Amino acid sequence: MAVSESMTAGKEADTRERLIKAALRVFADRGIASATLREITEEAGANVAAVNYYFRSKEELTRTVLETCLRPINENRLRQLDELVARHGEGAIPLDDIIEALVRPMVVNSIDEYGGRSTVRLILQVRALPQPMTNTILANQFDRIHRTFLEALTRALPGLSRSEIGLRYDFARGAIMQILGDLDPAARDLPDLGIKHSGLDNESIVRLLVAFISAGFTAPALLPVRTE
Incomplete structure (x- = not known):
């Protein structure tokens, strides 16, 4: 050339x-x-x-933006979970390891070049104002992630029904997005309530989220366990 x-x-x-x-x-x-x-x-x-x-078109630009910011996060999630499956074979993967594979890529890979979390804020916008086009894009980006992690969680949590695992998984996703949204520099701390997010490093956020989410998954079952 x-x-x-x-x-x-x-x-x-x-x-x-x-x-x-x-x-x-x-x-x-x-x-x-x-x-x-x-x-x-x-x-x-x-x-x-x-x-x-x-x-x-603006539609194609939107598709490209969402795919560009989400693909590295979800590829890393699948890679980390694949490594865990290879390490444990047919056995159940420790719960904390599954949760970390879900959490860490979103924490680490959602930071933009300015130190903000534009990806997280965009996902929150898209989820709050759903449209057919963006719903399709999110389905293409996340449905495989959801199926793969739910399968691993089902093996790790035999005492919970699939319905309850699905609900707790959805709660976990919400917790991740909420705290990362609050960590964006554009968000504000709530000092009067003793809530301060700024200054936390990525490793601290990963550890705190993994501990919080794992505790939610290991809480006593509230829905009946059925053969599904």
């Missing part, structure tokens, strides 16, 4: 990357529906035509 062609390819890749990062920040701050392409291109230092050139 000629030098000029290489430089052009590099410039195009840089522009595309800047648009994705800018769209993530703007979507997380303003919501997907409220964000405009002009806001995104101004944030990226590009022109509106660049969005059409690289993504063809």
Whole structure:
């Protein structure tokens, strides 16, 4: 490849990357529906035509942004769980290890280049304001994760029904997103209530979340255990 062609390819890749990062920040701050392409291109230092050139539409840009920020998190979750399955074979995986595989990638990989958690804020926005397009994207990104972790949890928790495991798993997901949303620099501490999130490092957050979620899973069964 000629030098000029290489430089052009590099410039195009840089522009595309800047648009994705800018769209993530703007979507997380303003919501997907409220964000405009002009806001995104101004944030990226590009022109509106660049969005059409690289993504063809705001919908395709949205899809790319969500896939780009979620894929590394979920790939790491599956990799860590696969390693645990390989280590324990047919036996049940220790509960804390399963929970850590669920928690750690979201804690570590959701931090953006500015030290914020744009990915978490965007997921919270998408979940609070569901749309058919974003519902489909989230299903594509998360359904395999949910099935895989629920299977591991079912093996690790024979004293709970699948229905109760599913509910507690949903509670766990909510706890992860709530605390990480509160950890974003844009969020505020609640000092009057003795709640202070800022200053906690990733390892502390992982340990606290794993301990909290594991305790929830090991609490006495509240729903009858049925053969399902």
